[in-house]
Amino acid sequence: MTIIPKILVTLSVISYLMACNNNRPAEKNNHQGNPTVTEDNGPQFRKDxxxxxxxxxxxxxxxxxxxxxxxxxxxxxxxxxxxxxxxxxxxxxxxxxxxxxxxxxxxxxxxxxxxxxxxxxxxxxxxxxxxxxxxxxxxxxxxxxxxxxxxxxxxxxxxxxxxxxxxxxxxxxxxxxxxxx
CATH class of the missing domain: 2.60.120.1140 (Protein of unknown function DUF192)
Known part of the structure; x- marks a missing residue:
């Protein structure tokens, strides 16, 4: 296999992994620095x-x-x-x-x-x-x-x-x- 097909395969795998990751809930770091999963609950409440x-x-x-x-x-x-x-x-x-x-x-x-x-x-x-x-x-x-x-x-x-x-x-x-x- 030449270098160009290897690069294309690698790019395809990276693209696939990125697409899969976009379908997961967002992550943020908790106060200990560990990632925690958060959900999108829509617009944030504004206390008036x-x-x-x-x-x-x-x-x-x-x-x-x-x-x-x-x-x-x-x-x-x-x-x-x-x-x-x-x-x-x-x-x-x-x-x-x-x-x-x-x-x-x-x-x-x-x-x-x-x-x-x-x-x-x-x-x-x-x-x-x-x-x-x-x-x-x-x-x-x-x-x-x-x-x-x-x-x-x-x-x-x-x-x-x-x-x-x-x-x-x-x-x-x-x-x-x-x-x-």
């Missing part, structure tokens, strides 16, 4: 504030979560799409310009969600529980809502959050002044 679920009769806090805000048309359109996981202490708060019936879907959303529709008085008026990942079926509010909170599927059952409960939130980022929150 805090939200509390408040029980309607007792006024007790049922649960606190960190929230990522969706206030622009682009942020609301993207929502939690392409995320592969989300801890239960995180969620997304959608803020709309006016109170009206809303409808969401799960297109390109890989995790089951509970979707809570909230009126201008910050009272939960409708909940869509355990929304099916990747579904393009509409999930309507049935009542006017100005805010929508998305949390992991099962959250409302686990923490006994229901219609009539309220939310309070504090944003860490500047909100448009023209809106009352």
């Amino acid at each position: 504030g805090d939200l509390w679920f408040i029980q309607k009769e007792s006024n007790d806090t049922l649960r606190h979560i960190d929230i990522e805000l969706a206030i622009t048309d682009q942020e609301r359109a993207k929502g939690l799409m392409y995320r592969k996981s989300m801890p239960e202490q995180q969620g997304m708060l959608f803020i709309f310009n006016e109170e009206q019936e809303q409808s969401f879907w799960m297109k390109n959303t890989y995790i089951s969600l509970d979707i809570l529709y909230i009126n201008k008085d910050k009272e939960i008026v409708s909940i869509q529980k355990y929304a099916t990942p990747l579904s393009e079926d509409g999930l309507p509010s049935y009542k006017p809502a100005m805010y929508v909170v998305e949390v992991v599927g099962g959250f409302c059952d686990k923490y006994h959050i229901t219609y009539g409960d309220r939310v309070a939130f504090k944003a860490g980022k500047q909100l448009p002044e023209s809106r009352i929150y």
Whole structure:
């Protein structure tokens, strides 16, 4: 065998090994310097504030979560799409310009969600529980809502959050002044 076929065979083997390696999860070094496998969980969570679920009769806090805000048309359109996981202490708060019936879907959303529709008085008026990942079926509010909170599927059952409960939130980022929150 001459030198050129040996080089071509070697390059073919290297190319094959590189292609195989590209299909594996990314590796990073842990604090001991050893490589650990990480998975791509989609877009990273961005903490923009805090939200509390408040029980309607007792006024007790049922649960606190960190929230990522969706206030622009682009942020609301993207929502939690392409995320592969989300801890239960995180969620997304959608803020709309006016109170009206809303409808969401799960297109390109890989995790089951509970979707809570909230009126201008910050009272939960409708909940869509355990929304099916990747579904393009509409999930309507049935009542006017100005805010929508998305949390992991099962959250409302686990923490006994229901219609009539309220939310309070504090944003860490500047909100448009023209809106009352």
